[in-house]
Every structure is written in C-alpha cells, then in structure tokens.
Amino acid sequence: MLQEKLNWRYATKKMDPTKAVPQDKVNRILEAANLAPTSSGLQPFEIIVVTNPEVKAQLSAAAYGQSQIVDGSHVLVFAAWDNYTAERIDAVVANLEAERGGKSDAVTGYYDNLKAQYLPRTAEVNYEHAARQAYIAFGMALTAAAFEAVDSTPMEGFDPAKVDEILGLREKGLRSVTIMPLGYRADAGDWLNGAKKVRKPMGELVTLVA
Amino acid sequence: MLQEKLNWRYATKKMDPTKAVPQDKVNRILEAANLAPTSSGLQPFEIIVVTNPEVKAQLSAAAYGQSQIVDGSHVLVFAAWDNYTAERIDAVVANLEAERGGKSDAVTGYYDNLKAQYLPRTAEVNYEHAARQAYIAFGMALTAAAFEAVDSTPMEGFDPAKVDEILGLREKGLRSVTIMPLGYRADAGDWLNGAKKVRKPMGELVTLVA
Numbered sequence: 001m002l003q004e005k006l007n008w009r010y011a012t013k014k015m016d017p018t019k020a021v022p023q024d025k026v027n028r029i030l031e032a033a034n035l036a037p038t039s040s041g042l043q044p045f046e047i048i049v050v051t052n053p054e055v056k057a058q059l060s061a062a063a064y065g066q067s068q069i070v071d072g073s074h075v076l077v078f079a080a081w082d083n084y085t086a087e088r089i090d091a092v093v094a095n096l097e098a099e100r101g102g103k104s105d106a107v108t109g110y111y112d113n114l115k116a117q118y119l120p121r122t123a124e125v126n127y128e129h130a131a132r133q134a135y136i137a138f139g140m141a142l143t144a145a146a147f148e149a150v151d152s153t154p155m156e157g158f159d160p161a162k163v164d165e166i167l168g169l170r171e172k173g174l175r176s177v178t179i180m181p182l183g184y185r186a187d188a189g190d191w192l193n194g195a196k197k198v199r200k201p202m203g204e205l206v207t208l209v210a
Numbered sequence: 211m212l213q214e215k216l217n218w219r220y221a222t223k224k225m226d227p228t229k230a231v232p233q234d235k236v237n238r239i240l241e242a243a244n245l246a247p248t249s250s251g252l253q254p255f256e257i258i259v260v261t262n263p264e265v266k267a268q269l270s271a272a273a274y275g276q277s278q279i280v281d282g283s284h285v286l287v288f289a290a291w292d293n294y295t296a297e298r299i300d301a302v303v304a305n306l307e308a309e310r311g312g313k314s315d316a317v318t319g320y321y322d323n324l325k326a327q328y329l330p331r332t333a334e335v336n337y338e339h340a341a342r343q344a345y346i347a348f349g350m351a352l353t354a355a356a357f358e359a360v361d362s363t364p365m366e367g368f369d370p371a372k373v374d375e376i377l378g379l380r381e382k383g384l385r386s387v388t389i390m391p392l393g394y395r396a397d398a399g400d401w402l403n404g405a406k407k408v409r410k411p412m413g414e415l416v417t418l419v420a
Contacts, residue, residue, distance in 0.1 A: 001211075001357065002212075002242060002353065002354055002357045003238065003241060003242060003245065003354075006242060006245040006246075006350065007245065009247075011247060027412075028213065030412065030415065030416055031213060031412065032212060032213060032216060033415070034409045034410060034412060034415050035213065035216040035217065035407075035409065036216075036349060037219075037221060037352065037364045039366050041408065043409065043410050043415070046414075046415060046416070046417060047415055047416050047417075048416075048417050048418075048419060049416055049417070049418050049419065050419040051418070051419070051420045052419050052420055055419050095408060095410070095411075096408050099406055099408040100405060100406055100408060106401075128338060131342065132341065132342055132345050133345075135342050135343075135345035135346050135349070136345050136346075136348060136349035136352075136364075137349070138346060138349075139246060139345070139346035139347070139348075139349035139350050139353075140216065140349050140350075140353060142247065142346075143212065143349075143350060143353055144212055144213075147211065147212045154247045154346075156249050167419065191316075195310060196309055196310055197245075198251065198305060198306050198309040198310060199244050199245065199253065200244060200253050200305070201305075202237075202240065202241065202244060204256075205240065205243070205244050205253070205256060205257055206240055206256070206257050206258075206259055207256060207257075207258050207259070208258075208259050208261070209258060209259065209260040209261070209262050209265050209377065210261045210262055
C-alpha cells in the first residue's frame with residue numbers, strides 16, 4: 001500500500017495550471033508534516049503555503065524559472081529555524097506541559113540539558129540541525145501528497161537568500177530549506193512522466209552485519 | 211490511512227527483546243527507504259542493518275546505553291556519503307542509463323553540470339547535503355515501519371565517531387547520521403507508550419500567503 005504510493009509519486013516536471021488541489025487535501029498533507037518526528041520534539045521549522053500568483057511568480061524566478069511553482073496551485077516552502085534559542089525551546093516545553101497536563105522534573109531536566117547543549121553552539125550548527133528535521137517532515141508531506149493522489153515536486157534548486165527575502169523569512173528567524181509545489185501532472189510536456197523510476201539495487205543500499 | 215499510521219508510531223523507549231521483526235517486514239521498510247526521492251537522484255547514503263548481538267551492544271554503548279538498540283531485533287544505521295566524487299556520480303549516471311536504456315545528452319549534461327558544482331565544494335558541505343537526503347529516507351522508513359505495525363525509534367543521540375568506528379564506515383567513505391532500531395514495544399517500562407502525542411498547533415506550523 002505504502003510502496004504503491006511511493007512508486008506512484010515522482011518529481012513532477014510539468015503541472016496542469018488549470019487544476020487546483022482541494023484545500024482538504026492540502027490540509028492533510030500539512031498535518032502529515034506536523035506528525036513527523038523531530039529531534040527532542042522541537043519541530044524547528046515552519047511551512048509557508050503560497051497561493052498568491054504574484055508571489056508564486058517571484059518564487060519561480062528565484063528557482064531558475066521552474067514552472068511547477070507557478071502551475072501548481074499551492075507551493076509549500078519549508079523553512080527551518082535560523083537558530084535554537086531559550087525562548088523557542090521554552091515554548092515547546094510549555095506546549096508539552098499544557099498538552100500532557102503539567103510539569104514534570106524529568107521533562108524540565110531534559111530540556112534544561114538540551115539548552116545547555118544547543119545554546120552555546122553557533123547559529124549555523126543549530127540551523128543545519130533544524131534543517132535536517134525539516135527534511136523528515138518534507139518526506140512525510142511528499143508521502144501524504146501521494147496518498148491524496150496529488151502530484152508534488154521536491155525542490156532544492158533555488159536561491160535561498162532570494163526566497164527568504166520574498167517571504168520575509170529572516171525577520172521571522174527562519175531560513176528556506178526546500179520547496180514543494182502541489183498540483184496535478186500535465187497531460188503533456190513532462191519528460192519524466194512515465195519514465196522508469198530508477199533506484200540503487202538493494203544490495204548497494206544495504207549492508208548486513210549479522 | 212497514512213495519518214492513522216503516523217499517529218500510531220511513536221519513539222519507542224522500551225522494546226521487547228523476545229520479539230523479532232520478520233525479515234519480509236524489514237525488507238519492505240528498507241525498500242521504502244530506497245524509494246525516497248533524493249537530490250538529483252543521487253541517493254547519497256547507505257543503510258547498515260545490524261542484527262549481531264555483540265555489535266548491537268557496542269552501538270548501544272555508543273548511544274549512551276539506549277536499550278532499544280540491544281532489545282530491537284534489527285538496527286538500521288543510516289550513513290551518508292562523506293563527500294561527492296566523480297566516481298560516485300558517474301556510477302549513478304551509469305545505473306540510470308542502464309535502467310532507462312542508453313545515454314542521452316540531457317542526462318550527461320545535467321550530471322556534468324552537477325559535478326562542476328559539487329566537486330569543488332568542501333567535503334563537509336557535500337556531506338551535510340548528503341545527510342539531508344538521508345533524512346528523507348529515514349522519514350519514509352519510519353513511515354514504512356508503522357505500516358508494518360513495527361515499532362521504531364528515530365535516534366540522533368549517539369557518538370557518530372564511535373559508530374563510524376564500530377561499523378568501519380569511514381573506510382567506506384560513509385559517516386553515520388541516524389539510527390533506527392526496529393522491534394516491538396514492551397508491555398511495561400516505556401513511559402512514552404500511551405502518552406499523548408504532542409505537536410504544534412497547525413496555526414503555528416503554517417503561514418498562508420494568499
């Protein structure tokens with residue numbers, strides 16, 4: 001079932017601009033991203049959902065003209081925290097306490113220890129760590145899109161500084177990491193549509209230590 | 211369906227050491243990891259599957275004693291390429307050509323351009339990029355485990371230099387990124403089993419630019 005969906009999805013190169021993804025499907029894709037596990041449950045990223053045509057055009061230009069960004073109905077920009085801060089970690093702990101019903105010494109101690117580890121590190125080290133977490137959610141959102149029979153394109157090929165500027169991300173303490181247009185594959189014009197999915201032979205991926 | 215599975219999974223803290231995951235389930239989890247999309251299709255990582263009890267004990271020690279590594283029946287170590295090289299990229303292209311039936315100027319040109327971009331970069335920059343790709347596959351393997359009703363624990367809390375040494379990864383041009391024990395949750399002894407899954411409110415995850 002999962003594998004059928006993972007085989008169905010592909011990095012769509014040409015989306016049909018006349019077809020929009022229904023909002024309930026977009027919502028379930030975003031909810032899957034929110035369910036992704038992240039290191040210490042920090043969820044150190046946000047997702048900007050762009051439907052505005054002018055902003056999509058600007059994003060496409062910052063992504064070397066990739067047309068899926070304008071032709072897809074919804075463009076998800078995954079943006080990681082630019083750093084870990086005491087305020088951000090405290091907010092995670094506050095939410096955890098509110099949802100699980102109260103403080104616990106174990107939780108307080110765990111996150112105090114985490115702050116002692118993370119806060120002295122450089123912003124770049126912390127951003128790189130946060131970005132990795134965003135990739136887990138990115139993978140789950142791609143998977144969720146396939147379950148919704150929605151096409152998607154995982155994209156790293158863009159100028160992150162320009163995307164950050166277009167969306168005002170740096171002022172919010174965020175940095176763009178990946179982009180995922182959502183839409184429906186066009187009937188024509190996509191050289192990858194129908195091409196054989198190529199992966200490593202399993203024997204090259206996996207080594208057994210038995 | 212997907213969301214039900216993502217809600218079912220949790221970072222299992224205590225696995226039942228008497229229960230082993232059947233090999234066909236492990237295989238499907240590995241196949242899902244192999245189906246993950248990666249930047250330019252490079253799949254710049256490998257997965258080491260450890261079932262050997264002595265090696266699991268060493269890995270657990272390198273992971274600050276986390277018991278799931280010894281109690282789970284299979285331990286997946288995701289290891290990223292330490293660098294991009296011409297040989298590695300050429301091997302991907304050769305596989306692509308073999309699977310899709312022949313050379314094309316577009317493919318050759320694309321990967322020549324990629325080599326011109328990647329090979330001058332430092333090993334550290336290339337490793338970080340490769341590691342991010344491994345996280346997409348890591349997320350899909352966690353998802354696949356849930357579809358198999360297999361418990362898993364996403365782990366970053368280990369000493370990567372020690373894990374690399376235990377598995378001889380650096381000699382193979384690999385660096386450990388994440389660890390995923392597979393097994394079955396124990397009936398008792400897991401404080402997280404049954405705890406409410408806590409995530410950000412959707413309004414904090416998502417910003418709409420309409």
